[in-house]
Amino acid sequence: MRSFESPSAANKLALSRLISEVENETSAGKAALDECFTRSGRAHLIGVTGAPGTGKSSLVNRLAQLIRREGKQTVAIVAIDPSSPFTGGAILGDRVRMRDLSGDPGVFIRSMASRGELGGLARATAGVVQVLDAAGYDLILIETVGAGQSEVDIARLAHTTIVVESPGMGDDIQAIKAGILEIADILVVNKADRPGIENTERALRANLELGYSHRVNGKAGHAGFTENNAAVEPKDWVPPVIKTIATEESGFPELIKAIADHRDYLQNSGLLAQRVRERLMDEFEHLLRHTLVQNWRAQTSTERVSQVMDAVFTRKRSPASAVEELTRSLN
């Protein structure tokens, strides 16, 4: 645990309110984000993604619970999946377990509503994660369905991405179709007590070998990397395939170890610093574009724009020459 006092119920409420300001992009929220930024960058951001029905939410619950039981790290959960118990539509058992987690001062749970504007959800999630990071949570689990563009953008936030599969999701694996395996740092086959587990595991390993051109170590739950970790300079990370049963505790010690291993790998290889820089650069460029257009709008009369656009609509001038005309005075 970092320099972090387990927050009281009152502190959690204050944190919740701050997050709402950030989500709604109020001026108070924007000011708070600026301040949070200088205190953030220490949390391990973990994306957990998988199709509905893979038991991803139960897995996140159980993972948080067991990390807390070790007592070393605090955990925040940000749930974006509409089928998540945190965002609604779950079975009673999950809700009860969620309540157990909520009672723990070292756990913070937040669900995100989906937003109208494209990119809005990704931006809001990045903000919320930044606040939780600044608040001192060690691990932040970001739970998504991993389907649309928004979810792909959210996945890019994470340092470590866990892809959850389960047996009996059809002959071929759902996630393979969506190309989601390419983003996996750790693969989990959940519901490992279900029939078909061998087929699912075999299909995953075959795909991994194709994708990484590495021979994945045959031992259940571990790829070759883990064993060689201490001896050799880490070169490539081979995603381990870990079988879990979320309703029990089976596979979770291995999963917790794999998360820590991946964090070490990122740090030792210099990849963590590189990824963080790239993300900050992306964020800067996104904001720059947004601000330049806003400033242009503030300086350009609506009337003049519609005049020029009318000439475009009647094909008297091209879009390119319209842009030239309407940006000339700003130079």
Place this chain on the structure above:
Amino acid sequence: MRSFESPSAANKLALSRLISEVENETSAGKAALDECFTRSGRAHLIGVTGAPGTGKSSLVNRLAQLIRREGKQTVAIVAIDPSSPFTGGAILGDRVRMRDLSGDPGVFIRSMASRGELGGLARATAGVVQVLDAAGYDLILIETVGAGQSEVDIARLAHTTIVVESPGMGDDIQAIKAGILEIADILVVNKADRPGIENTERALRANLELGYSHRVNGKAGHAGFTENNAAVEPKDWVPPVIKTIATEESGFPELIKAIADHRDYLQNSGLLAQRVRERLMDEFEHLLRHTLVQNWRAQTSTERVSQVMDAVFTRKRSPASAVEELTRSLN
């Protein structure tokens, strides 16, 4: 045919060269595009999209051939699919047929190489289509595989989108998975002489009914719309399902009629004007953003940017405050 003289071989060569300038975004190409724009906007842009193996390229060949045989309209083909006979990787029969088409002065064929930069292919294709439009071609067939974001952007260019399926592509239909049916104005089941045609057709119709909440007319090859066209004000377009055999001529008269019907529908309903305006607005906004960032770069020293970004990387200032700092002098 519009006010258009069948171009001589020399004219076709000049057109090819102009298109290369546009593709490579040279200054001559940009100037030509501005000029072409004022003379464009009259061609009917038809997207033809479908997975590899559906016989999409043969269908485009045959369609062009039969439209030319009617002698009323000139045709340009822009092929973006890497498996297309125009871009390579086709069987001999297709190549021969392509050569037949090339000999016709009322047909122009252009294949597009894929580009590195995201959005580059879509921008280049839009430019090439604009040149062909200005050159006087009545119908422009844009052939894509309809997979990635680039292809979706290209599909947005088209006034009429034809989605090509064929029997035996697996139990469920490839295109349904990719959500491609949503963009279809006309559905073609090609290779209608193959086994499994009934299943493919049934699956398509079932999906159409779901998607449009309309009862599709049971008659093979026609949706309800076509029959009611003359009698009622067009409200919603129900995509007709047309069975074709590209190696024969079966289904092509129906397909040519459906294309003309859809063009009439777009014109009479006012949708054509609306779509064209939206596309021009998109193009304007894309160019505006691009230009504003370019102007900003020209006015901001690289040294100052790296200074500020270093403060971001070390978390001394947030990306938002960096943007504020670096755009302030421009206001």
